[in-house]
Amino acid sequence: MMSEEIIKDVIVGEQEDYLINLGPQHPSTHGVLRLEVCLKGETVKYLNPHIGYIHRGIEKMCEALTYQQIIHLTDRMDYLSAHINNEAVSMIVEDALQVEVPERVKYIRTILDELNRIASHQLWWCAFGMDLGALTTFFYGLRDREHILDIFEESFGSRLLHSFVCPGGLMHDVHPNFQKRTKEFIKYFRTKLPEYDQLLTGNIIFQNRSKGIGYMSRETAIGYGVTGPSGRGSGFSCDVRKIAPYGAYDKVRFNEILETEGDVFARYKVRMAEMHESLSIIEQLIDNIPEGDFTAKMKPIIKLPAGEYFRRVETARGELAVYVVSDGNKTPYRMKFRTPNFSNLFVMNEIASGYKIADLIAISGSLDLVIPDIDR
Amino acid sequence: MSSNIYDFSTLTGSIHTWLSGMMSSGWVIFTEMVLVGLIFLLMYALLGLFLVYLERKVCAIMQNRVGPNRVGKWGLLQTIADLIKLLLKELIPIRKSDALLFNLAPFIVIICSFLAMAALPYAKGLQAIDFNIGVFYIMAVSSLSVVGILLAGWASNSKYSLIGAMRSGAQIVSYELSVGLSLLAIVVFSGTMQLSGIIESQANGWWIFKGHIPAFISFVIFLIASTAEINRGPFDLAEAESELTAGFHTEYSGIKFAFFFLAEYMNMFIVAALGATIFLGGWMPFHVGNWEGFNQIMDYIPSVVWFFTKTFFIILIIMWFKWTFPRLRIDQLLTLEWKYLLPISLFNIVLIAFIVLMGWHF
Numbered sequence: 001m002m003s004e005e006i007i008k009d010v011i012v013g014e015q016e017d018y019l020i021n022l023g024p025q026h027p028s029t030h031g032v033l034r035l036e037v038c039l040k041g042e043t044v045k046y047l048n049p050h051i052g053y054i055h056r057g058i059e060k061m062c063e064a065l066t067y068q069q070i071i072h073l074t075d076r077m078d079y080l081s082a083h084i085n086n087e088a089v090s091m092i093v094e095d096a097l098q099v100e101v102p103e104r105v106k107y108i109r110t111i112l113d114e115l116n117r118i119a120s121h122q123l124w125w126c127a128f129g130m131d132l133g134a135l136t137t138f139f140y141g142l143r144d145r146e147h148i149l150d151i152f153e154e155s156f157g158s159r160l161l162h163s164f165v166c167p168g169g170l171m172h173d174v175h176p177n178f179q180k181r182t183k184e185f186i187k188y189f190r191t192k193l194p195e196y197d198q199l200l201t202g203n204i205i206f207q208n209r210s211k212g213i214g215y216m217s218r219e220t221a222i223g224y225g226v227t228g229p230s231g232r233g234s235g236f237s238c239d240v241r242k243i244a245p246y247g248a249y250d251k252v253r254f255n256e257i258l259e260t261e262g263d264v265f266a267r268y269k270v271r272m273a274e275m276h277e278s279l280s281i282i283e284q285l286i287d288n289i290p291e292g293d294f295t296a297k298m299k300p301i302i303k304l305p306a307g308e309y310f311r312r313v314e315t316a317r318g319e320l321a322v323y324v325v326s327d328g329n330k331t332p333y334r335m336k337f338r339t340p341n342f343s344n345l346f347v348m349n350e351i352a353s354g355y356k357i358a359d360l361i362a363i364s365g366s367l368d369l370v371i372p373d374i375d376r
Numbered sequence: 377m378s379s380n381i382y383d384f385s386t387l388t389g390s391i392h393t394w395l396s397g398m399m400s401s402g403w404v405i406f407t408e409m410v411l412v413g414l415i416f417l418l419m420y421a422l423l424g425l426f427l428v429y430l431e432r433k434v435c436a437i438m439q440n441r442v443g444p445n446r447v448g449k450w451g452l453l454q455t456i457a458d459l460i461k462l463l464l465k466e467l468i469p470i471r472k473s474d475a476l477l478f479n480l481a482p483f484i485v486i487i488c489s490f491l492a493m494a495a496l497p498y499a500k501g502l503q504a505i506d507f508n509i510g511v512f513y514i515m516a517v518s519s520l521s522v523v524g525i526l527l528a529g530w531a532s533n534s535k536y537s538l539i540g541a542m543r544s545g546a547q548i549v550s551y552e553l554s555v556g557l558s559l560l561a562i563v564v565f566s567g568t569m570q571l572s573g574i575i576e577s578q579a580n581g582w583w584i585f586k587g588h589i590p591a592f593i594s595f596v597i598f599l600i601a602s603t604a605e606i607n608r609g610p611f612d613l614a615e616a617e618s619e620l621t622a623g624f625h626t627e628y629s630g631i632k633f634a635f636f637f638l639a640e641y642m643n644m645f646i647v648a649a650l651g652a653t654i655f656l657g658g659w660m661p662f663h664v665g666n667w668e669g670f671n672q673i674m675d676y677i678p679s680v681v682w683f684f685t686k687t688f689f690i691i692l693i694i695m696w697f698k699w700t701f702p703r704l705r706i707d708q709l710l711t712l713e714w715k716y717l718l719p720i721s722l723f724n725i726v727l728i729a730f731i732v733l734m735g736w737h738f
Binding site: 018019020026027028039042129130131132133134135136138139140143199200203205206208209356357358359361 | 435438439440441535536539543609610612613616617618619621698699700701702703704705706707708
């Protein structure tokens with residue numbers, strides 16, 4: 001009896017509201033996200049995201065760890081852009097200590113960023129196809145992602161959570177095969193990308209499922225702080241690589257992909273085009289990696305001068321901003337991560353209400369959420 | 377014209393005379409019924425297991441995988457291992473579910489597909505019951521399974537199941553029309569609803585070839601609509617694992633789940649067999665005009681081989697759909713039926729009636 005009373009208290013709304021819990025264990029919430037969805041028939045009236053199922057207190061843990069140790073925690077936030085997260089923290093330390101990292105490091109970091117972005121978009125493509133019921137996409141995407149993970153494994157020894165970038169440079173130099181294999185991958189993936197379009201993009205069912213649903217206006221995107229490919233699908237120019245170039249991004253020519261439709265298909269198109277764009281960025285850099293050290297000279301114990309530091313980078317899902325308050329110790333006084341998925345999730349009520357429950361899955365897929373990044 | 381080499385009626389006839397020599401006529405009928413029932417049960421189980429294996433292999437090929445390859449040669453025993461696992465699993469009772477309906481639903485679903493199996497002609501002279509309204513009977517029986525699905529969804533006391541069941545109800549009731557009308561097209565051509573009669577009428581050419589373009593249109597409509605009727609991708613909205621986890625059978629476990637699973641695959645077999653019988657000549661061999669030599673060679677292939685080849689051809693097409701296409705949305709699904717398939721098939725029927733009236737078909 002007790003439990004029923006609690007349930008009655010929790011559920012507020014009209015009598016005929018049909019509330020279902022999507023998650024925390026649900027195949028298409030991509031993790032432990034719970035969406036409390038109110039349905040009218042098949043139509044979503046409103047939804048209420050509940051987060052915190054994988055909260056680990058990373059920001060609090062950072063306060064007790066040195067900067068070298070924090071790197072390893074950032075891997076575990078957005079595990080699909082682990083490399084880019086590492087870079088954000090490393091750059092904060094370098095900024096604060098005013099260390100000039102060698103050119104070689106900048107080039108390699110940028111190449112790894114883009115490889116990481118491609119791998120992340122590939123996995124998104126797999127999962128998005130699955131969300132819409134096209135089960136074969138999963139294996140096509142993972143087949144190609146494997147090539148990137150193999151490159152990573154050869155150089156860093158790990159495939160997902162690399163912790164390869166560290167304050168001052170890299171943990172060690174990349175494998176001698178790195179250049180050759182990356183070039184091979186570019187050639188290989190260029191031939192495989194048209195397959196993606198043949199299998200999914202051109203499909204009439206897929207286009208009907210994704211066009212015109214989940215409309216997000218530019219104002220909504222800016223208002224909620226939706227960044228990354230999801231924001232750019234609404235015409236919100238928010239690419240940190242363009243606005244505030246870091247690494248070697250100022251040395252390459254690339255386009256910021258912008259779509260103005262703001263629907264699921266627009267976000268899909270942005271990500272597909274970004275894969276092409278990332279390939280071209282890597283292509284421009286891979287032959288020109290300068291010789292030199294893989295790290296700048298750093299002290300074994302890093303102490304940031306007292307003050308506030310801020311840095312932002314473009315992960316595969318949007319803008320990751322890191323804010324550090326240091327009191328001069330070897331551990332930060334306060335560390336705050338502004339993760340892209342948190343903002344991207346909470347726009348869902350705005351853009352998914354009024355659409356069907358099947359569209360809700362497509363919309364959440366098109367936002368490309370990684371739940372550990374939300375909960376931290 | 378047609379082959380008499382592998383006529384199963386001689387075999388069944390000799391069994392009948394052998395039994396009649398041993399016991400009275402009442403016992404003969406009883407024994408025959410038990411025999412036929414046992415054969416169907418065995419066939420049902422074996423075909424179901426094989427179809428599950430086939431689907432896993434087909435989807436593995438489409439997805440650059442190997443598929444089951446550990447249990448037995450080429451993983452052939454994998455589905456049997458899975459079946460044993462399902463048999464051993466606990467049947468979880470659901471709190472506040474309607475126990476009677478909850479337990480009844482899988483049986484209704486499996487009985488419906490079992491009933492439809494009885495009327496299918498598997499080879500020349502191999503048909504348990506040859507109704508004079510065979511097409512109608514199979515349609516009627518196979519559409520009853522929606523009752524089981526609705527009961528399963530309702531009795532599970534789960535919101536996901538209920539949505540899945542309601543979707544399934546709307547879907548099956550809608551697509552029933554198109555399946556019926558596309559089959560009716562061939563009934564108009566052949567002038568009979570008896571399955572053996574329809575097959576006999578295709579002795580000199582299958583309806584898909586003889587019936588001009590309208591017959592081909594009805595074949596395509598039949599493929600689409602029957603894929604929807606058996607709840608398979610891209611029309612698997614009732615299950616829709618990315619939206620509703622597993623739809624109407626979310627709450628079922630163990631052998632009750634296996635019943636739904638098996639019935640789904642056997643329904644696929646039934647619609648494929650029906651399509652093969654109606655459009656592709658059933659067990660009739662492939663004949664070309666007056667190429668006597670060619671036709672004779674075709675006659676040497678047993679009728680049962682012809683039947684299963686055609687059936688598995690359609691099954692492979694249905695599997696191909698599932699592993700390539702994304703899923704439709706419920707409103708798109710109903711739009712497809714009511715705005716496109718149904719008007720086209722209605723127009724098609726009129727066209728066919730006109731062709732038959734003018735005697736333009738072969």
